[in-house]
Amino acid sequence: MTTNYQDTFITVSPDCGLAAANRTPKPGSVAAQQLERLLAAPYTLTSDDLLFAVHAARHEAPEAEHAALRAEFESKPRACLRASPLVKTHGWGLHHDCQGRVAAVAIEDPDYAVLLADPALKIRAGMRSKR
Numbered sequence: 234m235t236t237n238y239q240d241t242f243i244t245v246s247p248d249c250g251l252a253a254a255n256r257t258p259k260p261g262s263v264a265a266q267q268l269e270r271l272l273a274a275p276y277t278l279t280s281d282d283l284l285f286a287v288h289a290a291r292h293e294a295p296e297a298e299h300a301a302l303r304a305e306f307e308s309k310p311r312a313c314l315r316a317s318p319l320v321k322t323h324g325w326g327l328h329h330d331c332q333g334r335v336a337a338v339a340i341e342d343p344d345y346a347v348l349l350a351d352p353a354l355k356i357r358a359g360m361r362s363k364r
Contacts, residue, residue, distance in 0.1 A: 254339035320359030
């Protein structure tokens with residue numbers, strides 16, 4: 234099962250409450266690792282690639298074990314990026330292009346509003362932190 238989206242903008246969660254994105258999540262956290270990868274190489278990774286890269290890094294898996302680890306990782310259901318701490322608590326929107334590759338967009342960035350108003354994109358809100 235894939236977590237990839239195409240032509241989709243995942244907005245900041247409605248209960249996030251930030252007017253500007255947090256650019257310094259706790260070092261080593263899932264949010265920090267996701268943000269580091271997305272800012273270093275926007276529109277390079279798909280959601281599946283990003284989630285696996287963070288998973289492998291957090292488990293300190295050697296490169297030689299990545300194929301087996303990825304097969305195991307993909308065999309289990311997992312949450313999509315709508316549940317990412319970037320959208321839930323750190324003020325980042327996630328834009329998926331037509332090939333499913335992802336970029337992070339800060340809520341205060343003018344591009345955020347442009348993406349939000351783009352009629353060609355599916356708009357999905359990030360999941361709430363609280364019920």
